[in-house]
Amino acid sequence: MLKIFTLFIFKMMGWKLQGQIPAHINKCILVGAPHTSNVDYFLGMAVFYKLNFPFRYLMKQEWLNVSFFKKIFIKSGALGVERSKSNTMVDTIAELIATSKENMIVVISPEGTRKLVQKWKTGFYYIALKARIPIVIGKLDYAKKIADIGPSFMPCGCFRRDMLILKNYYKDIVPKFPEKFSLDIYEPDKNAICPV
Secondary structure, eight states, X not given: OHHHHHHHHHHHTTOEEEXXXXXXXXXXXXXXXXXXXXXXXXXXXXXXXXXXXXEEEEXXXXXXXXXXXXXXXXXXXXXXXXXXXXXXXXXXXXHHHHHOOSOEEEEEOTTOSSSOOSSBOOHHXXXXXXXXXXXXXXXXXXXXXXXXXXXXXXXXXXHHHHHHHHHHHHTTOOOSSGGGOOOOBOOSOTTOOOOO
């Protein structure tokens, strides 16, 4: 039901999908941004269905505590996240991916909310590092009505260098609500020296 509805919305709103998950990737973190509107969820879901690749996505645990939504969201791939347990979440998701024998995309919106955030959350980065899987970058561009699956890269452990890839990719994006989008990414240690 959700699949039919989201694909219908995607088509009726005139959106197009551009790009694919590279053929050599069977597990990855897909960074999805910007996230400034509830519409992003439905467009994103349509993209995941169009990719025809097993996917999971993170959602606030509160949504999964409501019985009406729980069945729909879990069936569609939702993983409940308690925001107060970010360290546990990174370890749990990394282990889930690393030990799974199945192909899997885990979709994460680093903004974590539809509101303007001063700094992106960086759990997606540390999940990819711990699970030793690539990061694929995706975006919803409302100016062009294009859902794009962009570049992929293996995080090298140099936070600044890796985040520069994301910043360059998203710098010209047009969200549904531009005033709610920021490309500021929290740097855990600004004095850290990148590994060579």
